[in-house]
Amino acid sequence: MIKLLANSNVYLILGAVIISFLGLGLLLFTIFSLKKRRGNMSARLDQIEAPIPQVVNNPVDGQIIGREISGSLLNRTIDNWGNQILGYFGKFTPAKSIADLEHKLRIAGNPNNLQARQFYAFRFLLLLAGIFLAFFLNRDLSNFNTTTLLYGVLIVYIFYALPVIWLRGRMRTRQEGIQTGLPDALDMLAVCASAGLGFDQSLQKISDYWDTDLGKEFRTATTEMELGSSRAEALKNMSNRLDVNDLTQFIAIITQAEKIGMSYADVLQSQAVQMRILRQHRVREQVNKLPAKMIIPLALLIFPAILVVIMAPLIPTFLGIFK
Template identity: 55%
Template structure:
């Protein structure tokens, strides 16, 4: 009887998940069908209202612009369908959270071209998946096992927190990479300025020389300046996108030097020297923290092995000594 009850509860849990996914699929299908009708009507209207062209010796005919189909069938169907579901679920995210998360995704370099709504939708789906797994593990409500209950809670927490931990790791790695590459970039800027190149030309030189995140951001600055955005605004946009302290200070000093009319070569030389000194201090700080970080692995892994090697041969003699007493 209890086995039947457990199987019924399992079927109920699976049924709830299937119903949830089925309703989502039906809603998405209806919305897609309505949108597809609009797309077809717009496509027909473009065909009817297209400007006619005259072929040599032939009648006038409307011009048809063909669409290029790129990507595999899986990407154009399953992946696209999954992205649409994520966008639909992301609409229910509060606006303030969306703004903060968009900024964090920008700092991380927009991994997988993900938006804030899609990220929150993935987090929600991971949370639901964790709840389903925890429910399956603890389907016997009459005989609750505290160990399995704790495992279920841990699974739910891990599924809920993993997307945020993954994103924070991406942000930290990208910021560290940009911070490590900034002194070398300033050295090259200083050399270019000393050689007689203007600041804009120096930025363009670096963006074409380095295929790194910092090089891509500098290339974006040059593109914005080519579009008519002022140099100060483009640099400030880069500082806001990356949120790196050293880069923010450098941008502030460059903007201030531009306002007062200082020489870029002198400013870049002093900034490059300062960044190299800060990188040395940062490396020393990391080295000074290593002994404290090595204490726990030594105490937990190395000391027990040393004690086993040292005291192991004497254990039989000690046991014989106590057995004779």
């Protein structure tokens, strides 16, 4: 009986190792395919507008190498396989969850051209990797108890939550960058409007010189207006893509000023001053929060070290007294 249990444990460990390596390989394969994916629309347009394709030096048939097969064999195989695998896993995701995640990905700036179904598939693969890792670490069933079970559940939860934590970090970083750069953008818009440029031309001028997230969003808005969208519709779409309160308020004021016929220069100048005051208040608020945030590091790191330095010279004296 003991020998049978030992053999079963060996097979269990061997199976866990094999499954873990397979899961890790699938995870690395997915990450590589995501980084190599070339689904960006601008890159695709540049490829379409490229010069005439290369012609094979064969005067008989004069075959033309198409753009779809002009890349390396690795890109043409790995990319397709990775997209197919991620698309297959993403089919099981509800439509409402897909719509919510697509909105969050737009706020984050579509990192790595990641789609919602691929994100859910990647999260599912990380969940499998976490299960395999927890199973491998707790392979010794003789020592299995409540503590090891909690550790396993914690490992699985961490692996499952990592993509969400990463996405929220990207969203917060991008929104904070846009919120911080908005007063400077409004100053430039006010200067352009005072120089005689219209609002659309001012947006175009800023988007040409600013290579930031806000400048790119201005460029997208001007492109939508050039394609036939109204100014209010293009600005509203930009507000929905970013979900920044200050920008939403500014767009609402600009839209209202357009309806009642107010001067853009005056509105932009007043909004620039207001946004700059709000930014100063946020900085002061963050500075006021620093003392409270420093309590935990001081209590856990600084105070124990000071206590050791003060009490260390007294330790030999106390030991001598007790002897």
